[in-house]
Amino acid sequence: xxxxxxxxxxxxxxxxxxxxxxxxxxxxxxxxxxxxxxxxxxxxxxxxxxxxxxxxxxxxxxxxxxxxxxxxxxxxxxxxxxxxxxxxxxxxxxxxxxxxxxxxxxxxxxxxxxxxxxxxxxxxxxxxxxxxxxxxxxxxxxxxxxxxxxxxxx
Numbered sequence: 001x002x003x004x005x006x007x008x009x010x011x012x013x014x015x016x017x018x019x020x021x022x023x024x025x026x027x028x029x030x031x032x033x034x035x036x037x038x039x040x041x042x043x044x045x046x047x048x049x050x051x052x053x054x055x056x057x058x059x060x061x062x063x064x065x066x067x068x069x070x071x072x073x074x075x076x077x078x079x080x081x082x083x084x085x086x087x088x089x090x091x092x093x094x095x096x097x098x099x100x101x102x103x104x105x106x107x108x109x110x111x112x113x114x115x116x117x118x119x120x121x122x123x124x125x126x127x128x129x130x131x132x133x134x135x136x137x138x139x140x141x142x143x144x145x146x147x148x149x150x151x152x153x154x
Contacts, residue, residue: 007014008087010031010032010034010105010136010145011029011030011031011032011135011136011145011146011147012028012029012030012031012145012147013027013028013029013030013129013135013149014027014028014029014048014101015027015044015052015053015125015148015149015151017127018127018149018150018151018152019127019151019153019154020127020129020130020151020152020153020154021127021128021129021154022126022127022129022154023126023128024123024125024126024128025044025064025123025125025126026064026120026122026123026125027049027054027055027068027119027120027125027139028045028055028119028120028123029117029118029119029121029135030045030117030118031089031116031117031137031139031145032114032115032116032117033111033112033113033114033115033116033117034113035134036142036143037112037139037142037143037145038052038110038111038112038113039110039111039139039142040085040110040130041106041107041108041110041133041138041140042084042105042109042115042139042140043055043105043107043140044102044104044105044139044140045102045103045105045108045119045137045138045139046095046100046102046103046104046137046138046139046141046144047100047101047102047118047135047136047137047148048095048096048099048100048103048136048137048144049099049100049125049135050061050099050133050134050136050149051097051128051131051133051134052127052128052129052131052149052150053123053125053126053127053128053133053135053151054098054099054125054126054128055074055098055099055100055101055121055124056094056098057094057123057124057125057126058092058101058124058125059091059092059124060088060091061118062117062122062123062124062142063085063121063124064077064120064121064122065118065119065120066083066084066085066119066120067079067083067084067085067117067118068101068111068116068117068118069085069108069115069116069117070112070115071114071115079118080112083104084109087105087106087108087109088103088104088105088106089104089105089106090104090118098138100114102122111139117137117139119126121136127151128151130151130152131150131151132148132149132150133148133149133150133151134146134147134148135147135149136146139154143153
């Protein structure tokens, strides 16, 4: 569910609560690395949350956890690798119509195949209308991983 095994590269996104028109939503983002998504230097993380989430209020202060789970063996929002908090360069840059943002990093951290990027955003996120939506996350402008999520009626 929220803990990918090293063999399962991909993205898992959870929004709590996931009812329409909720404010102060917490996002749990887990991105397991494949050989093609791993990198020796993380320079940016690009998020497109889709039309079901408004992430226009997200700031660095809303990032509760941002780190690497080496070997994808931790549960929930735990990491056993380096934190990425001290590697953020400047502010989160807005992208799209409140649906996306880019986190610029200094490039000093690597993420290897079978590692998992773990991000918990607590606040600054709101849900919109009920429906099924697609969330994507890309590292260094590489092909983005995608996961679908559902916003339910209130």
